[in-house]
Amino acid sequence: xxxxxxxxxxxxxxxxxxxxxxxxxxxxxxxxxxxxxxxxxxxxxxxxxxxxxxxxxxxxxxxxxxxxxxxxxxxxxxxxxxxxxxxxxxxxxxxxxxxxxxxxxxxxxxxxxxxxxxxxxxxxxxxxxxxxxxxxxxxxxxxxxxxxxxxxxxxxxxxxxxxxxxxxxxxxxxxxxxxxxxxxxxxxxxxxxxxxxxxxxxxxxxxxxxxxxxxxxxxxxxxxxxxxxxxxxxxxxxxxxxxxxxxxxxxx
Ligand code: ADP
Ligand code: MG
Ligand code: MG
Numbered sequence: 001x002x003x004x005x006x007x008x009x010x011x012x013x014x015x016x017x018x019x020x021x022x023x024x025x026x027x028x029x030x031x032x033x034x035x036x037x038x039x040x041x042x043x044x045x046x047x048x049x050x051x052x053x054x055x056x057x058x059x060x061x062x063x064x065x066x067x068x069x070x071x072x073x074x075x076x077x078x079x080x081x082x083x084x085x086x087x088x089x090x091x092x093x094x095x096x097x098x099x100x101x102x103x104x105x106x107x108x109x110x111x112x113x114x115x116x117x118x119x120x121x122x123x124x125x126x127x128x129x130x131x132x133x134x135x136x137x138x139x140x141x142x143x144x145x146x147x148x149x150x151x152x153x154x155x156x157x158x159x160x161x162x163x164x165x166x167x168x169x170x171x172x173x174x175x176x177x178x179x180x181x182x183x184x185x186x187x188x189x190x191x192x193x194x195x196x197x198x199x200x201x202x203x204x205x206x207x208x209x210x211x212x213x214x215x216x217x218x219x220x221x222x223x224x225x226x227x228x229x230x231x232x233x234x235x236x237x238x239x240x241x242x243x244x245x246x247x248x249x250x251x252x
Contacts, residue, residue: 002072002088002170004203006031009067011055022063025051027228029067033171033203040214041207042239043225044247049207052225053175057091058084071170086115088170092160092177099147104159105129107147108166115167132165136192153180161192168200177206178213190216211239224250 011026025048033039043049055062056069058081068075076084099107108129113119120128133140136158148156157177164172177193178186194217196202206217214222214236222238223230224247231250232238 001201002035002203003070004033004089004171004205005070006056007068007070009052009055009069010065011051011062012065013051014061014063016061024065025062025228026055029229031205031223031230033205035170035203036197036201037221038197038204038206038217038219040219040222040239041205041225041230042209042222042242042247043231044251045209047225048228049225050175051228053091053093053173053205053207056084056089056173057081057093082114085111085169086117090164090167090169090172092164092172092174096148096156096160098149100149102147103144104147105143108143108163111163111167115169128166132162135165135195136162137188138162154182154185157181157185157189158192161189161196164196164202165192165199168196169202170200171203171205172196173205173207175207176209178208178210186213187216193217211243214239226251 006029009026009029010024012022012024014022029052031039041049051062055064064077069077071087071089074087076087076089079087109120109125112125129143130140133142138158148159151159160174160177177189181189190213193204197204206213206219208214219236222234222236224232224238224242226247
């Protein structure tokens with residue numbers, strides 16, 4: 001069993017205009033995720049949800065000013081981005097980067113090699129990729145395309161979940177994986193997330209605006225995020241309350 005423990009995390013965003021002052025966005029986040037648990041974070045626009053995801057992922061624009069994040073006791077904040085991935089952390093972003101000239105096939109194999117510490121045997125790897133693609137209704141031709149270049153919203157999300165199923169991280173942070181998906185794609189992507197959870201016993205932090213994906217991917221906990229903190233925590237039933245009454249009740 002693994003544990004991801006976020007303790008009193010404070011972070012600021014470094015503005016692109018260098019004369020502007022850094023702005024504190026995360027104001028003391030505390031959250032513990034165990035293997036096999038799904039935690040949803042819901043909250044209003046601008047409350048810092050993506051900042052939390054980027055900070056965990058080690059994006060250079062976000063600077064930690066206090067706190068720690070322990071993956072099985074190791075502080076990942078002291079690790080480079082690639083070390084975090086090797087330690088078992090996976091980040092799926094709201095706006096994934098395009099990597100022109102790098103095919104999906106090469107990208108996935110390099111990522112698997114980096115994480116496993118050795119190149120997967122080609123024949124077995126091809127089989128693994130095909131099986132995972134089939135489960136996500138991804139055309140095999142997709143492997144030849146450049147990563148995220150010209151991908152539709154749905155293709156980007158399927159590609160994320162494909163990575164999840166192949167790379168089998170200990171913990172996955174998914175930022176608005178449901179945005180831009182039609183009902184069929186949402187169902188397929190959700191099944192991919194559920195199968196990752198079952199087969200890998202991974203822990204999931206799922207950031208979402210809408211309750212819809214939570215009908216398919218059942219959260220064990222829902223956290224309401226407001227003003228850079230977790231304002232309240234409840235079970236799956238909290239989603240209905242939020243949908244009916246909105247976030248205002250949690251914003252001080
Ligand atoms: P959410 O994902 O909950 O909508 P974000 O984490 O994207 O919220 O944003 C939180 C706050 O941080 C917002 O006020 C946003 O404008 C600011 N912010 C986030 N990233 C940047 C950035 N790269 N440059 C400037 N401000 C940013
Ligand atoms: Mg937003
Ligand atoms: Mg966001």
